[in-house]
Amino acid sequence: MQEFAPPLTFATLVTRLRAAGCVFAEDEAGLLLSTAADPAGLAAMLERRVAGLPLEHVLGWAEFCGLRIDVDPGVFVPRRRTEFLVRQAVALAPERAVVVDLCCGTGALGRALASSLPGVELHATDVEPAAVRCARRNVGGLGTVYEGDLFAPLPGVLRGRVDVLLANVPYVPTEDVGLLPAEARIHEPRVALDGGDDGLDVMRRVVAEAPRWLAPGGSLLVETSERQAARAEETVGSSGLVARVVVSDELYATVVVGTRPR
CATH class of the missing domain: 3.40.50.150 (Vaccinia Virus protein VP39)
Incomplete structure (x- = not known):
């Protein structure tokens, strides 16, 4: 019988992110959860972040002056x-x-x-x-x-x-x-x-x-x-x-x- 991985919970995300050195793990976990379209997408986003990609490249956007700005891979992230x-x-x-x-x-x-x-x-x-x-x-x-x-x-x-x-x-x-x-x-x-x-x-x-x-x-x-x-x-x-x-x-x-x- 094929086994399926359990869905990623907020607590699991925080643990994985914290282990990867993300200082604001709780905030990042919330952003990943709110942005992912489905469990598979969430898992993929988590792996990219754990691998060291900037959070904004993982999410595909950054907040700047109250606006949601698209941020593509390889593009400078607005600070x-x-x-x-x-x-x-x-x-x-x-x-x-x-x-x-x-x-x-x-x-x-x-x-x-x-x-x-x-x-x-x-x-x-x-x-x-x-x-x-x-x-x-x-x-x-x-x-x-x-x-x-x-x-x-x-x-x-x-x-x-x-x-x-x-x-x-x-x-x-x-x-x-x-x-x-x-x-x-x-x-x-x-x-x-x-x-x-x-x-x-x-x-x-x-x-x-x-x-x-x-x-x-x-x-x-x-x-x-x-x-x-x-x-x-x-x-x-x-x-x-x-x-x-x-x-x-x-x-x-x-x-x-x-x-x-x-």
């Missing part, structure tokens, strides 16, 4: 701390803002901003084809997603018109990438993590071009780390933008804002 960058952008955006989201990944930042403000004209770019496919689903009819490097694929008519320029660029120094948790190091694209020798290489490229794309009074917002903040602020200021650093202790987030003078 909760980056919600702080979006809050700053919402506070700065004028009515019917023109918004550009560089290094958009899943498109979470642009979608969150466009969902918070009426009449936004949203454009987003990413160099990773998998990210572009994912972002196009998430952004939907709220904007347009282009495949290409930073500003390169954007329509030229946007030059001098951008009110809010979101740039969640990679900022991990190359030598520190190997120290990242395995979930990021193994399962997220290196291009979304590695910021060069000091972590600021991609940011410098963005800053060099940003003044030509920003409208008078428009702002660039870049996430960075606390230890990089002073150098990042100096770099943004050297481009002619008025730079300042804003910090959230709650989310352990640091954002550099550079505003083009009117």
Whole structure:
């Protein structure tokens, strides 16, 4: 007689997840249970998580700014701390803002901003084809997603018109990438993590071009780390933008804002 494995219970899920090193095993068990379509799907999701895949890749989504964002395998997972960058952008955006989201990944930042403000004209770019496919689903009819490097694929008519320029660029120094948790190091694209020798290489490229794309009074917002903040602020200021650093202790987030003078 064929034997069938008993259905996975909440307690069993917690035990397996905890043994695999998941710190928030109870929360993850609840998410797996609520997301799985059937017992077989639940078992498959559990095995993927135990094997070390990021929870968001296992679930197929992440919560960001109160939205459910699709997250495909191999695509950078939006971090909760980056919600702080979006809050700053919402506070700065004028009515019917023109918004550009560089290094958009899943498109979470642009979608969150466009969902918070009426009449936004949203454009987003990413160099990773998998990210572009994912972002196009998430952004939907709220904007347009282009495949290409930073500003390169954007329509030229946007030059001098951008009110809010979101740039969640990679900022991990190359030598520190190997120290990242395995979930990021193994399962997220290196291009979304590695910021060069000091972590600021991609940011410098963005800053060099940003003044030509920003409208008078428009702002660039870049996430960075606390230890990089002073150098990042100096770099943004050297481009002619008025730079300042804003910090959230709650989310352990640091954002550099550079505003083009009117």
